[in-house]
Amino acid sequence: MTDPQRVLIFDTTLRDGEQSPGATMTHDEKLEIAQLLDEMGVDIIEAGFPIASEGDFEAVSDIAKRSKNSVICGLSRANYKDIDRCWEAVKLAARPRIHTFIGTSPLHRGITNLGQDEMIERIADTVTHARNLCEDVQWSAMDAIRTERDYLCRVVETAIKAGATTINIPDTVGYTLPEESADIIRMLLEKVPGADEVIFATHCHNDLGMATANALAAVSAGARQIECTINGLGERAGNTALEEVVMAIKVRRDLMPFETRIDTTKIMNLSRRVAQVSGFPVQFNKAIVGKNAFLHESGIHQDGVLKNVETFEIMRPADIGITETNIAMGKHSGRAALRSKLADLGFEMADNQLNDVFVRFKALADRKKEIYDEDLIALMADSAANTDTDYLQVKWLRVVCGSDGQEAELKMVVDGVEKSAKCSGDGPVDACFKAVKQIYPTEAKLKLYQVHAVTEGTDAQATVSVRMEEAGRIVTGSASDTDTILASVKAYVGALNRLRVRSQKTAPDADLKSVSYKL
């Protein structure tokens, strides 16, 4: 990279993002997200961790084969087997990259049982091996921020000498603050021989809510690659959010005279799609992509915005691809209007997909007079999450509620066979979930149950999200309906379908989330 003002965007939604408990994506969903990231202008896509499971390997390799502009990168620990597997997966990309890492802080050296000198040898060996396979090698010092500074300089120098072309300095536990984040990059650039010949990357986790600030501070100090995820998806409190760093750079060019290649008008669509496929809804007050990010409720704000939009807005909704006018649709709206509205919302679809969505749209319009953009977005999420080909399908539900008690009668199709159950419970949702369990006995535990109203009004749709766990696997399910209880059952059954798919695909110890970082 010759332009010193260019900042490379490295998206790790499909690797670090997918590592957040429950955020599992299917193979096709990963391919779709990778394509959208490529079209948006992401420089490097970290597509997965190929040694983690057969599924991960196949996803990385298929993404590599279809890649157009972005560099396609896979993650590997510091051993030959991981690196070889990673190379097998990425090598057909137009521009492949091997990313290899090792934990360099005293805590991590304790886990891998390597002394300082042994670790230096390991880094020299593995980076050389990776470089013999691939011209583009990224090396990461996991937990760099908590690594002794002198030792950090030594490991970085070793990786550069062995042929790494990008050096990543992760704040693995989200512990740093902007000043320190900048200071470490500055120190490495000053002290490490060869530092001016590689690109320094920043990879920040958000445990103290500092990930975006820390990433930007690292860039001001000389880092030229930001690692991030859409919606900040990621383990624990997540990662630097792509939309935040990119928009901060765009909005504050006066303070940060840098450029990215990102087409920001594609941000909103990607944010929605990632929220749908990962099952992690975006919080309403999330910067840039939250539902409230451009909403002005208070009288003073509304008045100001009407007179001059800049009074309370530092960017325009169109900058991130929000084109919706929020004019309601209804039961008389036709197929063409629906197609055009969905396209405005960023959903392009083939005729057969549109037919299916149109049927669902009409069913909703029969129950709800006015259908707003949020309703359509929820409808699209629902169509993606619950399909007619699922192993478990909800067919019919009747619930009796009231002061005399609650009872649910449920019919489901399990692998093509209709089954029914009748259960009472502690509230209608409990009665329904018991009925599901009677039809489909499972050890899976419900870890989270959440309800959001999609729009205002008593006829609003509810989006229900559930998180479930079984044998160490965590999945989410979500569904929307004007009937909150029905949405709850569909979300619960959706999660059970996902658990079933995951248990068939991977043995728990071959699963990405349980690949230990030990060598």
Ligand code: KIV
């Ligand atoms: O947070 C981290 O340190 C990582 C590494 C594997 C790069 O994700």
Ligand code: ZN
């Ligand atoms: Zn990370």
